[in-house]
Amino acid sequence: MAAENQTDPVAWKDGTPVSSRFDDPYFSLAGGLAETRHVFHAGNDLPARFRDGFRIAELGFGTGLNLVATVLAWQRAGATGRFSYTSFEAFPMPPDDMEAALAAFPEAREAASPLLDAWRAGRRAFAFGPAEVTVVVGDARETLPRWSGLADAWFLDGFSPAKNPELWDEGLMAEVARHTAPGGSFATYTAAGFVRRGLASAGFRVERVKGYGSKRHMSRGILGEAQ
Template sequence: MTGGEQGQGHDLGGLDWRDGVIPVSRRFDDPYFSLNDGLAETGHVFLAGNNLPARLCPGFQVAELGFGTGLNLLALHLCNPGHPIRFTSFEAFPLDSADIARALDHFPQARAVADPFLTAWAKGERRFEIGSITAEILVGDARATLPQWQGCADAWFLDGFSPAKNPELWSPDLMAEVGRHTAPGGSFATYTAAGHVRRALADAGFAVDRRPGHGRKRHMTVGVLA
């Protein structure tokens, strides 16, 4: 998860490490992934919430708000049966490769396939291949970069820091841009069930549904472009 304010690099205000393994943004006072098995949460929320991998096919486009540690990308790679697909993520504050590697060490399955990503990231590359996925991370405020994006997603991972702490990444205007950059019949999934987020996504054209969340979270939200 990550924020939507202008900036990049370590403008997050630094990291704290909960239990030595879970990175927490000082700027947003929020962890980058679930304290209750982040990889399992990714599978429950973003993969199952978008009915992946069943929908994956050559040319499929996944887009994401909040790249963070890249855990969602790696989970997508692990579930992809080998289709050439595209992944685009919008990230305001990219972490450095050492912090990402330290965070991914908490997830041996993801860390085992992360080297191509980490090698490219350490070189400053923001477009790279991982397996059969072509990934591109667009650095900057999503409120500026998403409207300029020429792509159209079949599935969205909405994974910014919590709406209460990072409201910029959940604004009605940005959710409207998500809708405008979604293919007919495309979907989104997010861990949050905040009412104002659900309403903004409904106004953006999605048929919105609330589902059981992961772990201690009672609810999450999914939707399909109507």
Template sequence: MRGQTAGLEWRDGGVPVSTRFDDPYFSLENGLAETRHVFLAGNGLPGRLGEGFRVAELGFGTGLNALTLALDCAAMGGGCAVHMTSFEAYPMAAEDMARALAAFPEVAGIADALTGPWREGRRELVLPGNLHLRVIEGDARETLPAWDGMADAWFLDGFSPAKNPELWDADLLAEVGRHTAPDGTVATYTAAGFVRRNLAEAGFDVARVPGYGRKRHMTTARKVAR
């Protein structure tokens, strides 16, 4: 099931902003540093990476999170296959993706490994560092329940809960819980109270921790054994 194309405008010297949600795709301060702080460190990565480790994500966006993870996999030697599945309702065009990623010199050397296949319509590929990426297009409220996979770590990177509440509702986060391995983790930039409550109801031990940049707090969570 293919999603609808993302609607974009470019602001503040080249930051892509969703016209549907009026929200930027990454931090206006430093999107790459935000990814490392929120999604990687928030899930204890790269320290937990190893053969067969599984990452899942709500909100593929520009692909910056995947490429940052690929850099960490490559830095570890790339000998272990890591698997990442991302759910995206409104995929970017390859040209827009490439323009957005050009803002980050650190990923520039590997961005073509994503944008080239993406332009050809491929949504399953292997990025540098032996990161096996699959992007599932369509509404996550439909595609996640149908997914037969499990994750050891989740990147919850949808647009702001205030502007895109559907991606943070109790039913969808319950599916995140259902598709999380024992002791699996979640990290997200938001500390919205209803998101934390929904994660707790989904079976997670939830913590509010220091956020990145202007965001005072973010959320991490670990699946509780029952």
């Protein structure tokens, strides 16, 4: 399992943070905030499903952009109450790099102070507006099976399956399903065949739909619906 001090060295290419470990960008060169809204929000039918006590889980915390975007979406939708956001991350991004990455999106950076303050203080469980956030540090293949929670919606946002296949294997997709509430959903930017097959085998009805920007396809699905 990755230790807390095992961060992911960040290389900057044309203003975009790229994982030195996986040689993959943290967000779309075409606009990471818009991509989050297209893939993870629309892909999970959010904000229409928001309600008090809603539970989101994520593979790959990265820059924290998905979290910030979700807090903004909740607030703009006028949703009441609170939601939980649990993210599984093997190699946390250093705070200075996280702040620099979020600065690419002024709307997100303006809202991100609670996240950045907690991150600099080494806190991995904290309140952020309406969100109760927990970032579980370590290899998700070890940490997710031990998690006692369920998610109503999953953001599957690990690095590319070609670069980071262990985060997309059939066993881990089965754990995602096992930790999904009945009728819960997932969304991901990837349409890789082995990922879709793994999620389908785990019990999701998987759809391949239009991706963000120049990406032709992405995947989404609902647990427990007939094929």
